[in-house]
């Protein structure tokens with residue numbers, strides 16, 4: 029089944045992509061190969077995930093034309109200075125076996141983000157990183173640039189500082205963290221919201237409400253959560269999965285539609301549930 033697309037700024041992005049955080053080695057290569065075979069045309073990786081080479085190998089061995097794929101990577105925290113941006117992206121392109129990225133993101137803002145146990149070293153001014161990213165766009169190595177884990181204030185600053193449009197902000201987005209204010213800002217300004225951890229790291233899997241609603245459509249809680257995310261205008265989602273069964277299920281979300289009432293019932297912002305989902309994922313947090 030081919031993933032439907034979301035269109036922002038004239039660019040079409042498959043509404044469901046494959047997240048690859050913590051997919052490593054052969055598991056990563058196999059999962060990406062399987063996903064591409066199942067119809068995924070959107071893959072999310074990051075320099076920090078240590079799997080760009082496996083993602084590249086899977087793309088290389090697939091029958092998918094490069095132009096049919098939307099491929100994102102993210103700058104490592106150590107690669108935000110002007111020269112390091114260009115150097116590290118050229119290495120990413122080499123590892124990924126491609127001569128361009130569909131999207132390059134700043135992985136984290138320089139200051140410590142809310143809810144994150146990670147303490148990040150101070151980085152250069154945002155303008156310096158964005159200038160270097162803009163040069164990569166001009167050089168044709170990167171088609172779109174964006175950010176990740178930015179709040180409204182920082183996203184607004186990034187938009188002002190960049191000549192190229194800030195195409196997306198990749199943030200945690202699931203029934204327990206609906207990013208209402210950020211999403212409204214993104215929609216007003218034609219910025220794609222890319223939903224990461226749409227399954228709340230697995231925290232939604234035993235959610236009774238999602239289970240009840242899913243039974244109406246013969247869908248699992250995971251499928252309902254992904255459908256819920258992408259049914260928001262201007263949102264795509266990048267669930268991570270390893271097995272063929274999970275990969276196939278996560279892209280099988282285009283044959284049903286949640287009602288407005290169901291969309292509202294599913295939305296239950298909760299810091300506690302968000303943190304519980306995070307705690308459920310394997311620790312230590314390694315990115």
Ligand code: NAP
Nearest residue numbers: 047048049224225226227228229230250267268269270274
């Ligand atoms: P997630 O996608 O919310 O959840 C992944 C978990 O759900 C895995 O344990 C997976 O198990 C399980 N799962 C997947 N599909 C399932 C299904 N159909 N039924 C039952 N279980 C299922 O978590 P995530 O990896 O944190 O987020 C997804 C992606 O977002 C990441 O891989 C990464 O690309 C991106 N991300 C970005 C940032 C950032 O800072 N920008 C941060 C976090 C994540 P299996 O693997 O065993 O299938």
